[in-house]
Amino acid sequence: MSREGVEVVILGTAQDGGIPQAGCSCKNCTAAHENYKLKRNPVCCGIKGVDGSFHLIEAGRNLSEQLKLWSEKMNLENIEKPETVSITHVHLGHVDGLGQFGKEVMNSKDLPLFASKKTIEVLENRNVVSAFRCNVVKSGRAFSPSYTCGFELEFIKVPHRDEEADTHAILIHGPNKTLLFLPDHDSWEETLSEYKKETIRQWFTDMQINYALIDGTFWDSQELIDRDMLKVPHPPISKTIEMLGKKNINDPEILFFHLNHTNPVTDIYSKECQIVEVLEWQIAKDGQVFTL
Numbered sequence: 001m002s003r004e005g006v007e008v009v010i011l012g013t014a015q016d017g018g019i020p021q022a023g024c025s026c027k028n029c030t031a032a033h034e035n036y037k038l039k040r041n042p043v044c045c046g047i048k049g050v051d052g053s054f055h056l057i058e059a060g061r062n063l064s065e066q067l068k069l070w071s072e073k074m075n076l077e078n079i080e081k082p083e084t085v086s087i088t089h090v091h092l093g094h095v096d097g098l099g100q101f102g103k104e105v106m107n108s109k110d111l112p113l114f115a116s117k118k119t120i121e122v123l124e125n126r127n128v129v130s131a132f133r134c135n136v137v138k139s140g141r142a143f144s145p146s147y148t149c150g151f152e153l154e155f156i157k158v159p160h161r162d163e164e165a166d167t168h169a170i171l172i173h174g175p176n177k178t179l180l181f182l183p184d185h186d187s188w189e190e191t192l193s194e195y196k197k198e199t200i201r202q203w204f205t206d207m208q209i210n211y212a213l214i215d216g217t218f219w220d221s222q223e224l225i226d227r228d229m230l231k232v233p234h235p236p237i238s239k240t241i242e243m244l245g246k247k248n249i250n251d252p253e254i255l256f257f258h259l260n261h262t263n264p265v266t267d268i269y270s271k272e273c274q275i276v277e278v279l280e281w282q283i284a285k286d287g288q289v290f291t292l
């Protein structure tokens, strides 16, 4: 039997390329090829409503493995398909599994998809949403993805290299707790100024969240040797934990995810991972479950 209440399962903790990343033979990718336990799916999470319905956030290309992982964590034999899908933005790893809902694979029809107006426009132009009934979501307005699911989603706009469309984080409001899903944003300066907050702690306190899954793409700005970091902006974990300091008693649980294959914290025995844990923050794991 599945547990009661609203349950969120992390179905992916890697950046859009996943780990191992295509064409890469770095230390982390090689280790993940050799040991499947070190693989990480691109960011994604699954929510089970109080009525037993399933709702997906992000649709990446590892959907087959992710639905399997989700069903295992929910003690079910199988999850055939989610009842709704929500998308934060149009970058590769967040949407490249949408096609799998089409007639070549799952053959869904009129599956409700929730995203911003701009996101839907881009996805329609790419011809990847024919299996879906698209619903425009307005920033800052909570809604229930289905009538009896017993939780609400709230899209909140965040600054992120928005060449094609905009980017949102998603608050999942359960009956007792709230979880923030924030895989991508450019910098704390921009995000905090968007919400007129001085500190990360103040922003999280004002949103009354219990769990925060946040952008941990890179450890520091030295990480991408062959690519200009400025073109791939994300707040590095080392900077975020410097801003946060140690966890206080009233702070939410903060977990870093959306990890790039170059990020040393992908190795749970690394010194960087220990630095995060000493401050009582966490590196998210694929398959972690939260009850809201």
Ligand SMILES: [Zn+2]
Pocket (backbone or CB within 6 Å): 015, 016, 091, 093, 094, 183, 184, 258
């Ligand atoms: Zn991403």
Ligand SMILES: [Zn+2]
Pocket (backbone or CB within 6 Å): 020, 021, 024, 025, 026, 027, 028, 029, 030, 261, 262
């Ligand atoms: Zn690699």
